[in-house]
Amino acid sequence: FVSYSPHSLRRRNADTKRRTPHRSALHASADTHPPPHDPYCESGPLLRNNKGEPWVAQRNRPRRNRKSAVIRRMVQEAIVRPSNFIYPLFIHEGESDEAIASMPGCSRLSAGSVLKEVEDAMQYGVKTFILFPKIPDQLKSNYADECYNPEGLVPRTVRAIKDKFPEAMVCTDIALDPYSDQGHDGVVENGQILNDHTIAQLCKQAACQARAGSDVVAPSDMMDGRVGAIRDALDSEGHITTSIMAYTAKYASAFYGPFRDALDSHPGFGDKKTYQQDPANGREALIETALDVSEGADILMVKPGMPYLDVVLRLRAATDLPVAVYHVSGEYAMLRAASERGWLDEKKSVMEAMTCFKRAGADIILTYFAKNCAKWIAQDGEPCY
Numbered sequence: 001f002v003s004y005s006p007h008s009l010r011r012r013n014a015d016t017k018r019r020t021p022h023r024s025a026l027h028a029s030a031d032t033h034p035p036p037h038d039p040y041c042e043s044g045p046l047l048r049n050n051k052g053e054p055w056v057a058q059r060n061r062p063r064r065n066r067k068s069a070v071i072r073r074m075v076q077e078a079i080v081r082p083s084n085f086i087y088p089l090f091i092h093e094g095e096s097d098e099a100i101a102s103m104p105g106c107s108r109l110s111a112g113s114v115l116k117e118v119e120d121a122m123q124y125g126v127k128t129f130i131l132f133p134k135i136p137d138q139l140k141s142n143y144a145d146e147c148y149n150p151e152g153l154v155p156r157t158v159r160a161i162k163d164k165f166p167e168a169m170v171c172t173d174i175a176l177d178p179y180s181d182q183g184h185d186g187v188v189e190n191g192q193i194l195n196d197h198t199i200a201q202l203c204k205q206a207a208c209q210a211r212a213g214s215d216v217v218a219p220s221d222m223m224d225g226r227v228g229a230i231r232d233a234l235d236s237e238g239h240i241t242t243s244i245m246a247y248t249a250k251y252a253s254a255f256y257g258p259f260r261d262a263l264d265s266h267p268g269f270g271d272k273k274t275y276q277q278d279p280a281n282g283r284e285a286l287i288e289t290a291l292d293v294s295e296g297a298d299i300l301m302v303k304p305g306m307p308y309l310d311v312v313l314r315l316r317a318a319t320d321l322p323v324a325v326y327h328v329s330g331e332y333a334m335l336r337a338a339s340e341r342g343w344l345d346e347k348k349s350v351m352e353a354m355t356c357f358k359r360a361g362a363d364i365i366l367t368y369f370a371k372n373c374a375k376w377i378a379q380d381g382e383p384c385y
């Protein structure tokens with residue numbers, strides 16, 4: 001073992017120079033190009049190499065693996081592909097599309113526009129969609145019975161998409177809030193959200209969606225025990241291939257604001273803190289993870305995304321199931337707003353955020369940018385951030 005402390009290196013260097021001057025060292029010799037006096041080289045901490053140039057005695061230089069675009073792509077760890085995305089679509093009963101003010105670029109889509117948007121996204125390799133309905137007020141109630149109407153907006157749209165694009169994968173959200181006149185994800189009594197009464201409704205909703213052809217049902221309600229109950233409800237009528245993507249770690253987040261504008265589903269009273277998780281809690285996500293795994297979930301989701309990458313990482317370590325992350329409406333709005341003002345480069349910042357989701361351990365990304373990202377990937381061939 002030879003010790004290469006800066007000290008011994010400096011000595012070795014000096015010896016070498018004296019005895020067998022290297023050609024290039026001669027080239028840079030004091031006659032032609034006197035090295036400028038540099039106090040850091042002459043008396044440390046820096047050395048001079050055989051050419052008389054400043055030299056940090058550093059063997060490991062991570063910059064070597066960053067020295068060109070080719071090598072950077074060669075050693076790239078996380079890669080975002082169009083097939084990783086789930087594209088959320090807002091639907092309504094209207095004949096024409098309605099822009100959503102707090103989500104520029106997103107609209108509540110008419111029946112015709114949904115099919116066009118699905119077709120468009122599929123061309124870029126985005127083949128999985130999740131539907132969110134805006135339900136007319138007159139169909140809302142505390143028990144949210146419209147959520148399992150087989151002729152309701154969601155089952156009709158699922159059938160239309162699957163009829164026209166059999167290879168498209170359609171996910172449907174399970175929760176009462178779009179259908180609740182209370183603006184909550186569950187049945188309300190005396191200001192409380194009733195867990196088990198809500199689950200009875202969620203099971204009807206899930207079965208209704210599975211009958212319509214939904215490939216993946218996604219409980220976003222955060223009631224205790226809903227994944228197992230929904231699994232049993234589906235299995236009991238033969239829907240054994242319908243997957244469950246559980247909103248496992250769904251936080252009581254302010255970043256859902258624009259989504260609630262889109263669905264007109266702001267809570268009628270209070271907040272959702274008795275069922276959604278406290279943003280302060282990370283370990284609690286692992287309690288939910290263990291439950292959802294044991295109850296039969298196929299995919300686990302963390303929501304929101306960017307401020308919750310540590311939770312994505314924790315789930316990744318705690319389970320071998322696929323992990324999804326939801327880049328929610330408020331995150332979309334932030335990036336859109338800053339880009340519109342010219343404060344951020346939209347393509348670069350959005351693709352960076354997506355790549356960071358993959359790096360943190362997410363396999364699947366739900367994002368309103370899905371189609372745009374797939375377009376950018378198609379245009380650039382390589383990540384562009």
Ligand SMILES: NCc1[nH]cc(CCC(=O)O)c1CC(=O)O
Binds near residue numbers: 174175185258329330
């Ligand atoms: N259960 C409803 C639901 N499903 C997805 C979102 C939010 C998605 C987003 O903000 O993009 C919400 C809102 C909420 O819990 O209040």
